[in-house]
Amino acid sequence: MKLRHVAAALAGSAVIAVAAAAPSSSSPSVPDGTVRVAAAPNTGLAQFSAAFTRSQTAPERAPRGANDWACEPSAAHPRPVVLIHGTWANAYANWSGLSPVLKQAGYCVYALNYGAPDGDVFKARGHIPESAKEVAAFVDKVLDATGAEKADLVGHSQGGGLLPRWYLKFDGGAAKTHRLVGVAPSNHGTTASGLASLAKSLRVLDTTAQMAGQAAKDQTVGSDVNARLDAGGDTMPGVRYTTVVTRTDEVVTPYRQQYLAAGPDAPVDNLTLQDACPIDMSAHLGIAYSTVMYRLVLNALDPANARTASCRS
Template identity: 30%
Template sequence: MIKNLVRRSSALLLALMPLLAAAPASAVPDAPEASGPDPIVFVHGWNPDPSPWRSMATRFEADGWPADHLDQWSYNSTQSNATTAAQFAEEVDRVLARTGAAKVDVVTHSMGALSSRYYLKYLGGATKVDAWVSLGGPNHGTEVARWCGGAACVEMRPGSVFLKDLNSGDETPGATRYATWRSPCDTLINPPSSVVLDGAFNSTTACLGHSALRTDGAVYAEVRTHVR
């Protein structure tokens, strides 16, 4: 009897094999979806809180960036940019841990370019930042900084020890994709050519004020293309 049951089971299995082989493709589990865009860390300039980024962050969210991938970071802008860079390194690590991303994109305005560049050049940031953006950054200093005080302002003055060190050698180190935007009508970055970096995609905007670089629609569209 046992032999008969074995023979019948084997015969049934052979009969079912063509049906199993013809199983529909939908029975195969779907492959994981591609990961979304990199998180963006926004870095403000001297003196303000992160609120000026709301306009740009809202646009990124409308274009598909998850709200928790848009980090409007705040820091004490009176301290040395080197100190801010160390704090920024911790913030990037927090964002990567929270989102599970491999890298972030960094969008900076004004003095925010300096601390983030220090992080990229000296604190290992080039391995964690995919795309970097400077909107009206005093990358080679601004004469306006001669009229304000404190460590950060001194570092923004043309020819400062901080800027000489930051701009020595390669201005755009690592595999990070660098881009800058400058306005011919930006009276706070003097001269406007200070924004330009060797090795970056450097763009000149329409006649915009310093703050308008964060809110202008055309600038946003170009930044979005760069970080996407």
């Protein structure tokens, strides 16, 4: 598969998904943060689509529950949580489900937009080392506002994989981060299996190739960014890692590329969505609205009060 096809597929996945599941009058609304009990979880794609569509009118808007700069961390949850969105998404599209859940659980929650100019709906397109500097500045702002010594990072796709790992390794982030939770993270790059053909069949390949940005190339298997990050191991001492992976991921492929190997003083929990709920078929975008994912993230952030994750999470 040619590199330009891979880059186009990776960046175009959000566009394809929104086009395939554009909200209608009967589409689910953007979640209000309540974790509803359901016997058969849906794939989350309609919720992502609805949130992405809403974000187009105000691309810089924060999801509900995020960016209360007067929030004071509690004794129960002493570290703020920073949410980092994925490629071609934005904070509102990515986190309108999880952000209010975390806020209701008592966390101080923050979400940034990065990797594109203000007003651009399609963010996270920039070179990952440059975007990491934006994450570093935002985390410093959060720590200054809350008085906390460290933050917990929760990210999706690029925002849970290569980007925060670069921040931890090269921008001093390891000293300021307690835990990194990667949801469908692009930890070791992707072949973007099947998406290039899909993009071509939908006649969006040329457009997405032009708009993909350097971030898409950075996330392909064998990129310079991947090589530099993987040299010397996956982790940084002093940071705890969790991955939340779905076997139906069609963007970061093969899905096992998302797992991390533990290093010295850097434990790793590699979790698979279907181990908790075999009928949750959420794929790369939809996992951002999986209630099973919500429970796995809550457990990772507060293992002392973890609850069993299941289809009725």
